[in-house]
Amino acid sequence: QVQLVESGGGLVQAGDSLRLSCASSALSLSDYGMAWFRQAPGKESEFVAGISRSGQIIDAGSVRGRFTISRDNGQRRLYLQMTSLKPEDTAVYLCAASRSGSYFVPEQRREDYAYWGQGTQVTVSS
Numbered sequence: 001q002v003q004l005v006e007s008g009g010g011l012v013q014a015g016d017s018l019r020l021s022c023a024s025s026a027l028s029l030s031d032y033g034m035a036w037f038r039q040a041p042g043k044e045s046e047f048v049a050g051i052s053r054s055g056q057i058i059d060a061g062s063v064r065g066r067f068t069i070s071r072d073n074g075q076r077r078l079y080l081q082m083t084s085l086k087p088e089d090t091a092v093y094l095c096a097a098s099r100s101g102s103y104f105v106p107e108q109r110r111e112d113y114a115y116w117g118q119g120t121q122v123t124v125s126s
Contacts, residue, residue: 002026002115004095009120016085016124022078022095022117029073033098033106035113036069036080038091038122048093049080050106058106063089085124092119 003025012018026032035050049059049069057069068081078095096113107113 002032002097004097004115004117006093006095006117006120009093009122011123011125012085014086014124014126017081017083018085018122020080020082020093020095020120020122022080024076024078024097026076026097029071029076029078031099032115033101033113034069034071034078035096035098035106035108036078036093037096037110038089038093039119040091043091045094045110046091047108047110050108051078052102052104052106054104056104056106058108082122085122087124087126090122090124092121094119 005023008020033052036048037045039045051057066084070079095117097115098113101107
């Protein structure tokens with residue numbers, strides 16, 4: 001059982017930056033594909049960015065050029081650096097992990113991830 005705990009969310013203004021962190025209880029983070037999803041009120045969960053076990057990265061078009069996913073295997077942490085935040089980025093951001101699936105390509109569907117954190121709220125005011 002892998003436990004994931006997100007932190008770093010908050011209330012910011014449009015154009016600001018935030019860095020989200022996801023602490024993992026996994027002994028070796030590189031054994032897991034990891035991803036960030038977000039859930040806005042009244043909307044379906046959305047894939048934000050993912051990093052495969054091989055280190056390949058995919059991000060959603062809506063955040064490309066503004067958000068960067070990264071992983072620190074030694075610290076057993078996943079990060080999401082968010083810049084140029086927009087009001088439409090407002091959501092609960094969730095960290096996810098999977099030990100199955102493609103080694104090379106990050107999975108982008110919720111059902112591909114077995115482990116989830118509780119989420120951290122990001123609110124962007126205009």
